[in-house]
Amino acid sequence: MLKNKNIVLGVTGGIAAYRAAQIARDMSKKGAHVYCILTKNALNFITQQTMETLTGNPAVVDMFARPDKWEVEHISLAKRADVFLVAPASANFLGKMAAGVADDMLTTTVMATKAPVVIAPAMNVNMYENPVTQRNMRTLRELLGVTFVEPSVGLLACNDVGKGHIAADADIIAAVERALGKKDFAGKRVLVTAGPTREALDPVRYLTNKSSGKMGYAIAAAAARRGAAVTLISGPVALEKPDGVHRVFIESTQELYREMEARCEEQDVIIQAAAPADYRPAQVAEQKIKKTGDEPFDIHLVQNPDVAAMVGQHKRPGQILVGFAAETQNLSTNAGKKLLKKNLDFIVGNDVTRPGAGFDVDTNIVTFYDARGETSLPQLLKSEVADRILDRVLELM
Numbered sequence: 001m002l003k004n005k006n007i008v009l010g011v012t013g014g015i016a017a018y019r020a021a022q023i024a025r026d027m028s029k030k031g032a033h034v035y036c037i038l039t040k041n042a043l044n045f046i047t048q049q050t051m052e053t054l055t056g057n058p059a060v061v062d063m064f065a066r067p068d069k070w071e072v073e074h075i076s077l078a079k080r081a082d083v084f085l086v087a088p089a090s091a092n093f094l095g096k097m098a099a100g101v102a103d104d105m106l107t108t109t110v111m112a113t114k115a116p117v118v119i120a121p122a123m124n125v126n127m128y129e130n131p132v133t134q135r136n137m138r139t140l141r142e143l144l145g146v147t148f149v150e151p152s153v154g155l156l157a158c159n160d161v162g163k164g165h166i167a168a169d170a171d172i173i174a175a176v177e178r179a180l181g182k183k184d185f186a187g188k189r190v191l192v193t194a195g196p197t198r199e200a201l202d203p204v205r206y207l208t209n210k211s212s213g214k215m216g217y218a219i220a221a222a223a224a225r226r227g228a229a230v231t232l233i234s235g236p237v238a239l240e241k242p243d244g245v246h247r248v249f250i251e252s253t254q255e256l257y258r259e260m261e262a263r264c265e266e267q268d269v270i271i272q273a274a275a276p277a278d279y280r281p282a283q284v285a286e287q288k289i290k291k292t293g294d295e296p297f298d299i300h301l302v303q304n305p306d307v308a309a310m311v312g313q314h315k316r317p318g319q320i321l322v323g324f325a326a327e328t329q330n331l332s333t334n335a336g337k338k339l340l341k342k343n344l345d346f347i348v349g350n351d352v353t354r355p356g357a358g359f360d361v362d363t364n365i366v367t368f369y370d371a372r373g374e375t376s377l378p379q380l381l382k383s384e385v386a387d388r389i390l391d392r393v394l395e396l397m
């Protein structure tokens with residue numbers, strides 16, 4: 001993946017700067033051309049010469065020094081980057097980038113790049129958890145689609161214990177490879193369901209729910225980007241069809257059931273992010289229902305089939321089945337029950353009452369539940385959650 005790719009590696013001033021040396025070396029060994037940009041403060045922890053020796057390329061600090069020798073003025077580096085990695089990124093760097101401050105080589109270059117940006121923050125836990133830092137990271141995600149490689153929890157250099165320790169080298173390099181467009185789903189058939197259903201009451205009325213389809217569409221887009229042959233079975237939503245995806249529209253849960261019955265066995269992976277209605281009106285009036293005086297109006301509902309349970313019954317060996325559980329209470333217990341009942345490999349649970357999670361927003365806060373237990377992810381863009389779900393699917397395969 002990294003062979004002959006140009007990676008610009010920004011290094012900021014923090015004790016984790018020494019780790020940039022190993023990351024640069026590992027990427028170079030995998031065949032990447034690594035170009036380092038250090039901030040002035042980074043020089044307190046690591047030298048230009050270290051990075052130049054390890055990468056075989058110039059490492060720059062000053063915008064105006066040595067341009068003839070190395071031909072590395074910031075625009076040319078910004079253009080050359082296939083991926084722009086900043087590791088470690090300090091709170092100061094995140095603040096400057098989020099505010100659009102471009103006052104040194106690193107910030108001017110990162111602002112000028114069109115390449116995907118991957119950032120591995122590392123700092124004191126209180127600085128990391130400071131709402132200003134968190135807001136800056138949110139801004140960078142939302143405005144620029146920056147990918148963050150979350151720091152881990154551990155004993156920090158300042159002797160505090162908490163989140164702020166730079167992520168593992170392998171995780172940082174994996175994020176760079178993903179940003180380069182790793183085709184790790186090549187040859188796999190992936191079916192994704194998305195959006196709500198509509199259960200007709202009469203020719204003009206229906207029952208539905210708040211599902212926006214965004215999570216399922218993000219999964220379909222990510223799987224296609226990663227090389228899968230993707231079928232997206234979508235309820236009625238107004239989202240653009242992701243590139244390279246075959247889309248089939250359905251309206252009701254019964255229609256979804258029929259589509260899934262016909263298609264489920266040939267798939268390698270099935271991810272059911274749709275929110276099929278559990279009930280439908282027992283009768284669909286042929287004509288528009290009219291008001292009759294002041295009488296209350298009762299709708300009699302009958303149960304729809306459980307699509308995921310049917311898919312679970314048809315599961316073939318090696319196939320991976322993923323379900324969702326959108327809950328407003330008792331997430332963990334409910335997700336555990338659904339895992340068993342629907343014969344799923346794992347459930348992506350979200351508490352839709354939390355801000356930043358659930359319907360119609362671009363972020364989600366999810367927990368994976370499987371036979372081994374639970375793994376909680378932080379608030380991420382739905383596109384990032386999609387990649388994490390696919391990473392987990394690959395692990396299970």
Ligand code: CTP
Nearest residue numbers: 272274276277278305306307308323324325326
């Ligand atoms: N699901 C399904 N068919 C249904 C209802 C849900 O296939 N009739 C799927 C959803 O796509 C999701 C999972 O089952 O992947 C869980 O959906 P959810 O609505 O959270 O659960 P239900 O099974 O409907 O359970 P409950 O109504 O008790 O919450």
